[in-house]
Amino acid sequence: xxxxxxxxxxxxxxxxxxxxxxxxxxxxxxxxxxxxxxxxxxxxxxxxxxxxxxxxxxxxxxxxxxxxxxxxxxxxxxxxxxxxxxxxxxxxxxxxxxxxxxxxxxxxxxxxxxxxxxxxxxxxxxxxxxxxxxxxxxxxxxxxxxxxxxxxxxxxxxxxxxxxxxxxxxxxxxxxxxxxxxxxxxxxxxxxx
Amino acid sequence: xxxxxxxxxxxxxxxxxxxxxxxxxxxxxxxxxxxxxxxxxxxxxxxxxxxxxxxxxxxxxxxxxxxxxxxxxxxxxxxxxxxxxxxxxxxxxxxxxxxxxxxxxxxxxxxxxxxxxxxxxxxxxxxxxxxxxxxxxxxxxxxxxxxxxxxxxxxxxxxxxxxxxxxxxxxxxxxxxxxxxxxxxxxxxxxxxxxxxxxxxxxxxxxxxxxxxxxxxxxxxxxxxxxxxxxxxxxxxxxxxxxxxxxxxxxxxxxxxxxxxxxxxxxxxxxxxxxxxxxxxxxxxxxxxxxxxxxxxxxxxxxxxxxxxxxxxxxxxxxxxxxxxxxxxxxxxxxxxxxxxxxxxxxxxxxxxxxxxxxxxxxxxxxxxxxxxxxxxxxxxxxxxxxxxxxxxxxxxxxxxxxxxxxxxxxxxxxxxxxxxxxxxxxxxxxxxxxxxxxxxxxxxxxxxxxxxxxxxxxxxxxxxxxxxxxxxxxxxxxxxxxxxxxxxxxxxxxxxxxxxxxxxxxxxxxxxxxxxxxxxxxxxxxxxxxxxxxxxxxxxxxxxxxxxxxxxxxxxxxxxxxxxxxxxxxx
Ligand code: HEM
Ligand SMILES: [Cu+2]
Ligand SMILES: [Cu+2]
Numbered sequence: 001x002x003x004x005x006x007x008x009x010x011x012x013x014x015x016x017x018x019x020x021x022x023x024x025x026x027x028x029x030x031x032x033x034x035x036x037x038x039x040x041x042x043x044x045x046x047x048x049x050x051x052x053x054x055x056x057x058x059x060x061x062x063x064x065x066x067x068x069x070x071x072x073x074x075x076x077x078x079x080x081x082x083x084x085x086x087x088x089x090x091x092x093x094x095x096x097x098x099x100x101x102x103x104x105x106x107x108x109x110x111x112x113x114x115x116x117x118x119x120x121x122x123x124x125x126x127x128x129x130x131x132x133x134x135x136x137x138x139x140x141x142x143x144x145x146x147x148x149x150x151x152x153x154x155x156x157x158x159x160x161x162x163x164x165x166x167x168x169x170x171x172x173x174x175x176x177x178x179x180x181x182x183x184x185x186x187x188x189x190x191x192x193x
Numbered sequence: 194x195x196x197x198x199x200x201x202x203x204x205x206x207x208x209x210x211x212x213x214x215x216x217x218x219x220x221x222x223x224x225x226x227x228x229x230x231x232x233x234x235x236x237x238x239x240x241x242x243x244x245x246x247x248x249x250x251x252x253x254x255x256x257x258x259x260x261x262x263x264x265x266x267x268x269x270x271x272x273x274x275x276x277x278x279x280x281x282x283x284x285x286x287x288x289x290x291x292x293x294x295x296x297x298x299x300x301x302x303x304x305x306x307x308x309x310x311x312x313x314x315x316x317x318x319x320x321x322x323x324x325x326x327x328x329x330x331x332x333x334x335x336x337x338x339x340x341x342x343x344x345x346x347x348x349x350x351x352x353x354x355x356x357x358x359x360x361x362x363x364x365x366x367x368x369x370x371x372x373x374x375x376x377x378x379x380x381x382x383x384x385x386x387x388x389x390x391x392x393x394x395x396x397x398x399x400x401x402x403x404x405x406x407x408x409x410x411x412x413x414x415x416x417x418x419x420x421x422x423x424x425x426x427x428x429x430x431x432x433x434x435x436x437x438x439x440x441x442x443x444x445x446x447x448x449x450x451x452x453x454x455x456x457x458x459x460x461x462x463x464x465x466x467x468x469x470x471x472x473x474x475x476x477x478x479x480x481x482x483x484x485x486x487x488x489x490x491x492x493x494x495x496x497x498x499x500x501x502x503x504x505x506x507x508x509x510x511x512x513x514x515x516x517x518x519x520x521x522x523x524x525x526x527x528x529x530x531x532x533x534x535x536x537x538x539x540x541x542x543x544x545x546x547x548x549x550x551x552x553x554x555x556x557x558x559x560x561x562x563x564x565x566x567x568x569x570x571x572x573x574x575x576x577x578x579x580x581x582x583x584x585x586x587x588x589x590x591x592x593x594x595x596x597x598x599x600x601x602x603x604x605x606x607x608x609x610x611x612x613x614x615x616x617x618x619x620x621x622x623x624x625x626x627x628x629x630x631x632x633x634x635x636x637x638x639x640x641x642x643x644x645x646x647x648x649x650x651x652x653x654x655x656x657x658x659x660x661x662x663x664x665x666x667x668x669x670x671x672x673x674x675x676x677x678x679x680x681x682x683x684x685x686x687x688x689x690x691x692x693x694x695x696x697x698x699x700x701x702x703x704x705x706x707x708x709x710x711x712x713x714x715x716x717x718x719x720x721x722x723x724x725x726x727x728x729x730x731x732x733x734x735x736x737x738x739x740x741x742x743x744x745x746x747x748x749x750x751x752x753x754x755x756x757x758x759x760x761x762x763x764x765x
Contacts (some may be wrong), residue, residue, distance in 0.1 A: 134580055
């Protein structure tokens, strides 16, 4: 029993029972299968993080966000948050700060964008809903990931890393236009139908 | 019952008594330390559990009990009080139990054990006070640049140093026992598990020191910045490895209870011990699976470290997941419960809270905690779940359904053994594992459910009433949080029952006499079984069915989550 010394002092020389061998083999192979699945998904799956990231000073990042906003702003919401419609395929910037996500980005369904994410103060959590994409946002690090929205509509951004007393106020939005609306608005689309 | 002969005992002045229930030689000083550490742990569980209830009632939007500041404050206090203080004080008791008591030895340096206790207690109180003062609502993870008051970090450091001392006392006791020849042959499995826990704990606390000491200096203004990513990498060396200690000691408790109650022996010492070794060997960068959606770390690094460091440790748990129910089935069959595939299970001592708690812990930990943990730790699937309520859902399944329930069950044996009291309110004790287990399973499942719908963890208001840009989570998410609140009430009721039974028994329970140990044994297994060794070959169809069901559930749920992932925006 577990509270007494093993009968066989050389416990590592004991034979294995068949049931044990079978289960250990299954469990081990299952581990290998799960390991391989992650690699397989990197090759064939369509939801992977890039390995692209940079160190960046918060004010340098804030400046890049401003440059993009200046170039492509199309309006603002009722509280003065800029609404930005960057060209399809371009580099787009989202800034996390206590306690908002700026700007509101307008993207087009089926088009790809290089999304840059960083914080200019504390850590925040980028949680895009309802599609359910959750990424960690650090100050001093810029993450780049190529995103392709698969549906039109309004998507909420929630902060899901605790960032102080205003944490639950920290929201943002991404609008995804459907392709007709984008064409009607005179946008150039890259992806073919 | 015959007591074990203790050849060559040299330290004559140490006081020992023979435990009438287990036949173990109990060192008086070790016994006092075990009592004090257990009771301290229970107090922290009571306080922290109350905080947990208040938090859960706040996340139930229809009630939304606490104001925001109090929610974040008590969430920090809850994490620290239960995850760190409750569990670790109890683990100190288990360290002393699996070394001194199980080996019939004296405890090495009881004086230092008291120093360790005082350091841990003062550290825990200082950190708790810091949080309650209001300037340290940084969550127990305290990710910089979020900063707490300096004494918050200082309290944690003090606590950790005390805990480190207890690990060395554990190791010292092994040396003493060997020198004084208090046992023959190799150390018993429970001690082997304790040793595994102590080794991992030392690694854990070293990581903690490496990161918390600079963070403390930073909070004092002596260091100007702490890199947030480096902090997380090292902090999770503490945060995750300590969970591996919890798993290890919880498995020790499973084996111990099965042995004492049923006389169960491991199917094979070799397999069970190798499974413990896997925990030590494959833990190094276990922090990796907390960093799967972080910038600055490559996929290759993430996959490699989650796979070798995690799947091989998972292998260890899957082995215990077979060998513990296997040991129970074998023991039951030997005792004559041989009807059909599951006769042994139906006829198990379900009215004994130690056994019931242990078996519920085993099943809930495996099915809810184990499976969800592996899913969560899959590189790409983590995108769906990182920092959602799925995460607390998962770890309430491991650390509440698993560890806490196991430790509660163990308490029902520690009270008669070390306090020499019968359980007060035996009816209440009998129901306690079921009530607490149901509540804990509920909070785990419903938080996982809400998390699957994307609901953020550590979040005061998911209606976003005061936020400038609003967003609506699906109605089902609110329903899940309501069910979570209800389950929290059930879990809290189970918690109160536990605390009442513990303090009732310790202060007012009937004194347990040697005669009673005979007529009303709490450890019939120990009486039935005084032989060494592993279980021989036995046919165990019940265990085969159990692990097969487990494996199928695991595989199905794994693939379902890949399907979920395939539905989100494409990203590369
Ligand atoms: C009555 C029993 C309990 C209830 C109702 C409960 C409920 C909760 C709830 C609702 C949360 C907050 C989730 C969130 O908003 O992020 C939480 C967090 C947590 N709980 Fe519990 N809990 C209980 C017992 C425990 C126990 C026994 C442990 C540890 C052994 C534990 C460990 C934690 C930890 C570590 C956190 C995370 C804190 C953080 O995010 O910083 N809980 N609990
Ligand atoms: Cu934030
Ligand atoms: Cu936040």
